[in-house]
Amino acid sequence: MNGPFKFMKRGYRLLVDRHYKKNDLIHNRYKIESFIGIGSYGMTYLCRDSKEDNLCVLKQMTKSKRRQEISRVYQKETDILGKLHHPRIPSLLEKFTIDKHDFYTMELIDGENLEEILFYEKGKFNETKCLEMFKELVEITSYIHSKEVVHGDIRIPNVIMKDSALYLIDFGLAEELGNCSRNDKVALLREDYYDLGDFLLFLLYSTYHSSIKRGRSWMEELEIHPKTSHLLKRLLGIEQPYSDTAEVMEDVVQVLNYL
Numbered sequence: 001m002n003g004p005f006k007f008m009k010r011g012y013r014l015l016v017d018r019h020y021k022k023n024d025l026i027h028n029r030y031k032i033e034s035f036i037g038i039g040s041y042g043m044t045y046l047c048r049d050s051k052e053d054n055l056c057v058l059k060q061m062t063k064s065k066r067r068q069e070i071s072r073v074y075q076k077e078t079d080i081l082g083k084l085h086h087p088r089i090p091s092l093l094e095k096f097t098i099d100k101h102d103f104y105t106m107e108l109i110d111g112e113n114l115e116e117i118l119f120y121e122k123g124k125f126n127e128t129k130c131l132e133m134f135k136e137l138v139e140i141t142s143y144i145h146s147k148e149v150v151h152g153d154i155r156i157p158n159v160i161m162k163d164s165a166l167y168l169i170d171f172g173l174a175e176e177l178g179n180c181s182r183n184d185k186v187a188l189l190r191e192d193y194y195d196l197g198d199f200l201l202f203l204l205y206s207t208y209h210s211s212i213k214r215g216r217s218w219m220e221e222l223e224i225h226p227k228t229s230h231l232l233k234r235l236l237g238i239e240q241p242y243s244d245t246a247e248v249m250e251d252v253v254q255v256l257n258y259l
Contacts, residue, residue: 019043019060025050027096030058030105039172041073047105049093055110056093061102074102080149080174081106088140088167109169111162114199118156118206127224128259130203135252136166137199141192142245144168148177150188154195156202193242197235204228227255 024032030047033055037044045058061074081092081104095104117123125133137159144151152173160167177185204222219229231251233239242248 020045026058026103027094027098030056032058041070041172046108049105055108056105057090057108058103058105070102074104076176077172077174078104080171080176083147084144084149084171086140086143088136088165089144090167090169109160109162109167111160111167114156114159114161114202117161118202124206125203126207127204127228128256130200130206131228131252131256131259133166133203134196134200135249135256137168137196138245138248138252140166140168141196142249144174145189145192145245150175150177150192151195152188152191154192154199156199159199189244190237190241193235193248194237196248197232200232200235225255225258227251227258231255 019035019038020026020032022032022034026032026047029051030045030049033046033048035043035045036057042059042061045060047056047058048054049056059077061070078092078095081090085091090107090109093105093107095102097103112121137154141151141154151168151171152175153170154168158168158170160169175188177188180188201218204224205218208221210221218232222229230239231248234242234251235248
């Protein structure tokens with residue numbers, strides 16, 4: 001029963017959520033260059049903005065899910081992007097509706113994500129460079145948190161390097177903290193801190209080589225400064241978790257001063 005149901009559901013979604021083709025013009029402004037991909041709540045395209053004559057990203061929300069659910073996600077995503085104005089975060093450009101399809105466009109960050117750099121190009125970063133890059137990401141996260149928002153998905157595929165600078169993208173899982181209880185707020189913030197720790201580990205492992213079989217923890221495998229280890233332990237909740245990004249930044253600066 002489950003197999004046929006999934007097939008019917010997929011067929012319904014493909015019918016209802018038919019994506020636009022190359023050269024289609026949306027909203028008399030956005031010409032489709034290519035189809036980027038599909039997520040749980042929307043399809044994403046690379047477009048040329050005929051008004052500004054530059055490339056941008058267009059997101060088309062799906063119709064195959066309940067309208068109320070889609071409207072909630074759409075409002076949340078556009079509200080969050082609309083309140084964030086930072087040079088390392090893509091800007092919201094426009095939101096509009098066509099034939100009951102909700103759309104929004106945002107700035108294109110034309111660079112490489114860290115996943116490609118680390119795993120396909122085999123990029124390597126020493127400890128100092130890792131911490132300098134990490135510091136950039138903490139600065140962006142600090143700004144987001146100052147706007148009472150958590151990103152919720154700080155992962156290497158969502159960090160773009162452009163002209164040696166880092167950018168944070170994809171706010172689809174972001175949440176506003178304004179209406180959260182204190183406990184929920186602390187939990188959501190700690191998720192961002194944990195993700196930051198995981199991100200730093202990916203960078204540090206870029207230069208790790210060993211013939212020893214897997215099964216050891218990063219604390220056994222990585223040869224890093226004790227202050228870097230302390231930073232990671234707090235980010236990952238092994239030791240007293242951080243309460244705000246100012247504490248994280250203080251520790252990052254300290255360890256950079258020692259290296």
